Amino acid sequence: MNELDQALDELRRLHPRKIDLGLSRIENVLENLGRPQDRLPPAIHIAGTNGKGSTVAQLRGILEASGARVHVYTSPHLVRFNERIVLAGREVDDATLIDVLRRVRAANGDAPLSFFEATTAAAFLAFAETPADYAIIEVGLGGRFDATNVFTPRLSAITPIDYDHAEFLGRDIAGIAREKAGIIKSNRPVFTGPQHDKVNAVLQVEAHKAKAPIKSWGQDFRAYGQQGRLIFETECELLDLPLPALAGEHQIINAGLAVALARELGISPEHISTGLTNAVWPARMQPMPNGPLVDIAADAGAEVWLDGGHNPHAARALSAHMATLESRSPKPLILVMGILANKNAGGFLDFFEGLAAGLIAVEIEDHASLSPDILSELAQSRGMATLIGKNLTDAMQKAVNMGEALSRQAADVPVTPPRILVCGSLYLAGQVLSENAV
Template identity: 35%
Template sequence: MTYQDALDFLYPLHRFGIRPGLERVFALLDLLGAPQKRLGQVVHVAGTNGKGTVSASLASIFQASGRKTALYTSPHLVDFTERIRINGVQIPRERVVHYCSLLKSAVIDNHSTFFEATTAIAFAWFADEGVDVSIIETGMGGRLDATNIVDSDYVVLTSIGFDHTEWLGGTLALIAAEKAAIIKKGCSVFTAVSDPESLRPIRTMAARCDAPLLSSVTDAVCRVSAREPGMIELDISTVLRRYPALKVPLTGFFHASNVTLAVMVAESAGIGAEHISLGLERLLQTGYRARLEKIGVSPTVLLDVSHNPDGIRETVNTLCSFRHCYHQVWVVLGLASDKDAKAVVRELLRLNASFVVVPIPSERSASSELLCSLCQEEGAEATVFTNGREALASLRATAGDDDLILVTGSFYLAGDIIASGI
């Protein structure tokens, strides 16, 4: 089996779609010797938005402290191996081949999903490499997510919003309950959730599990002392100490609550201020990309993976603070068919932008024609291009030097742009 053979085996597993449940992933892990029991300290991260920021921040901080740190995230942008890293290094392709060879028959027999197979590969490699700590992102929800077979030392619940409602429920309380189900007996829980409807089931689950609950809203104070495109400086005070002048190479003050969560977890794990500061400065070395990432100048081009109304709202809020710097704003937009397109478009309209609508490179892509019509119905100027690469190339050739081009709406779209090298 070659690496391409392994991918050709894994990717078609998407045909099984989303199938919540833990029995199939347990079967795969049993075949590999139960690696989920050999992951070192485990930080399990769930939430509608912000998982990537918290996970990357924590991975970088733990690495800076000298601990061998595993990081499991999804989806990837360009290559499958991005999902599975130790100390920032992606899993070698030959190890993907090795674990695929071991799992292939069981995956076929059990009708395992892509995410279940990927989770088994990640946990097997982490265990075989003897990691000290594992930062594990949920794929979707929590209760029946394939990652919910770990015994967590720390649980982080970032935010609760409307996404994947067909699986998680149509109210914030139901969605929060699904995500809070990753809380385990005696673990420490950290959350940025503040609205009562979402917080109630989190508190209930934490109490049921005798798990102490800390909030970045009530148990810490974070001030953004400086911000500019590509860098924020935070002053964070927890119940134990103050962390002044933390430099974080991100754009947008909305990252502050997620970085605060990471600092609180790191502090609880006994990591000192020097390593916390150093880890945050090195955040991008974890492979964290496409969060309002500047990939071009004259015109400015920003690449962003926000893909639901709450995430887009935070992106737009940030860009509104810089809007006066740009003459015209262009939005290259591609969405999956299960997203609330109208809510996304209405948020983006606050930028007074012109839209270029494209399909995302996925069978789950929303119709470009329907999305374009929606933009026009909402009063925006909108056109359709065949793909994001052509749209961006055309805009770069025609937009003014003082214009802004925002490419947003999907991990798939961002990954295609990165892969193109445009």
């Protein structure tokens, strides 16, 4: 075990046996560290169910295009823990990360502290000690009692809210909205993406209680695609911008929210245009480059896409993009899928019924994933052919073979290489990126 892994492991061992939602643990350790959360540069706090990471990525791209130095905190990571903490535009190096992790450990002693609380404290400590112009901080789960919710932001944003993490947030959409709205702070503007009517009502009430100016999608601003461009509108202006570099129609929503935040911060349309075209966010509707895994498919003429979305709301956007690709270039769609056992796998697959021809079910290494047998049964009940992959290499080969077989309706019909989508979990996406880089 290297020094960084050892420092992370020391913090994992502090994890409380029972998670009681509250901020007292992280507030205590931050107090012992000298309250670094009070020394952040102007910060933007982003909550929501889907689109948080993509909104963060596009806002970061815009701010950096303006010449700003930007701290970023996101979770989870895909391949390396360091991805979670970006210091002034650069992924944190091992030495700095080990230093702040060990200082958090020392400040906390042996008191219970969740791993996310510990790493959030470490991020705030690093942010406070590294000069930057802005910090963008993504909520981990919920909002009100999330470990990140211990600072006063310059702006807050809430992306579309839907059902997820039911074991913590419940199945009441209004209650979920109230938890997300917990990041709204007194007299600090909050921007909200498109929401269910019930969610919108809750967010309006919570903003009013906090005396926070609220700017809502569809009422105060909106964005849409038109003739290959992104149009952003408010009562006062109309911006003609390039489409975002991130693929998928839903990225127009995420981009629109990022643009609204950027305009509030005074960023010029020119820098916004550059930032939208430069934004990068791996494992979100990502066409996969060459590598050991992808070459299995590429050698057969198949294309491979990767997405870490893991709930029905994400599946809706993902399937819409796959349907658009299908309309332009018809190919059998084969899912290579693993999903955590506590997620709504059936709801996810509902959006691929009639679109995906087949599914290769896999387990997710080192995580409590849904049994491939159960996942296969769910897919079969939605009309998909299924197989189980022993590992990702095996799954990719089976996806190629299945796609070719399903495309060949008769002996004299030429084979059409499939379109392969690896999906269902950010943890699976991280495993793919790691193995494909070998």
